[in-house]
Amino acid sequence: MTSLPEILLPAAIRSRYVDAINGLRMHVLEAGFETPGRPCILLLHGFPELAYSWRKVMPALADAGYHVIAPDQRGYGRTTGWDANYDGELAPFRLTNLVRDALGLVSAFGYTRVEAVIGHDFGSPVAAWCALVRPEVFRSVVMMSAPFGGPPALPFGTAALPAKPQAEDPVHRELAALPRPRKHYQWYYSRREANNEMTRARQGIHDFLRAYYHHKSADWKANQPHPLAGWTAGELAKLPTYYVMDRAQTMPATVAKEMPDAAAIAAHRWLPDRELEFYSAEYRRTGFQGGLQWYRCGTSGVFNRELQIWSGRTIDVPSCFIAGKQDWGTYQRPGVFEAMQATVCTAMMGCHLVDGAGHWVQQEQPEQVIELLLQFVAQARARAAG
Known part of the structure; x- marks a missing residue:
């Protein structure tokens, strides 16, 4: 790892490694690490990106008083301990294990509470599941560029019906x-x-x-x-x-x-x-x-039964959605953007479509994203304080 090239980062961000995170040696970028006791913000990237994708927003969040942690997630970048073999075990890449990665990382840093978990692209459902499964740890959530449609539903009212094979999506x-x-x-x-x-x-x-x-x-x-x-x-x-x-x-x-x-x-x-x-x-x-591998977990459907454990459960911590106005990702799953606001998130505090940004919103328009993130986290903390 010492032979890897230097990462071009703002002076306020450092690169480090954290061992023994759910079987991973996790590469992390962090800002605001100089002052102990700061509240934590966790940033989760998507595909095909890296922790580096957050470089433009991390210093401003740290300047606002937060300890900002952004890992290369399982399967990416300088984080090691995962298997890239197509024929290898797929289960480590399922959503519940990605939540375990996030939980293990903040725990390693000594946090039992995360002020906001913020996910972009495929990091968005990971952040959403963090808030849904462990709301006492992840106290607010921002989903970026990929709305969250909630857990898969359990079959309902089928006791008197014969079993049917899983239907293929036509x-x-x-x-x-x-x-x-x-x-x-x-x-x-x-x-x-x-x-x-x-x-x-x-x-x-x-x-x-x-x-x-x-x-x-x-x-x-x-x-x-x-x-x-x-x-x-x-x-x-x-x-x-x-x-x-x-x-x-x-x-x-x-x-x-x-x-x-x-x-x-x-x-x-x-x-x-x-x-x-x-x-x-x-x-x-x-x-x-x-x-x-993350996409394969989703398209295969093999882990849906595990996710149905939380069928009907909502995200009840303060939540927010941010995407580029020119981003088709908001609408690529018809009805999900609307369902997220209407039923999936019970404490939705804003949906923001940033003009002049497509899918890479925090890189295309970082100043606007910083403003929205800081506004949301402040509002969420005020709401929690009563």
């Missing part, structure tokens, strides 16, 4: 049968070939990530999201190809069509090439399979 056959055949990205990510196709992308990992981040950002002007009417092939086909791909295409080939030109890259502000190079260097080293 939407995948319907997508494949469209005049322009399509496939859903999460099921693409669950394929054995996906990691190899991305790590060996024809354009190289650096240019693949450049195009991927660009395509899902507000810089791609065709990102004009709106609610979809339902989980049907016709509605899902309205999503951009980074979500509902052309059936014959890989993800690198999909995003390559939207690669920004050299002038745009040279002028890039929210993710200059020197910062993108850190992501690409890490993914060249680790590959993508660690993150792809």
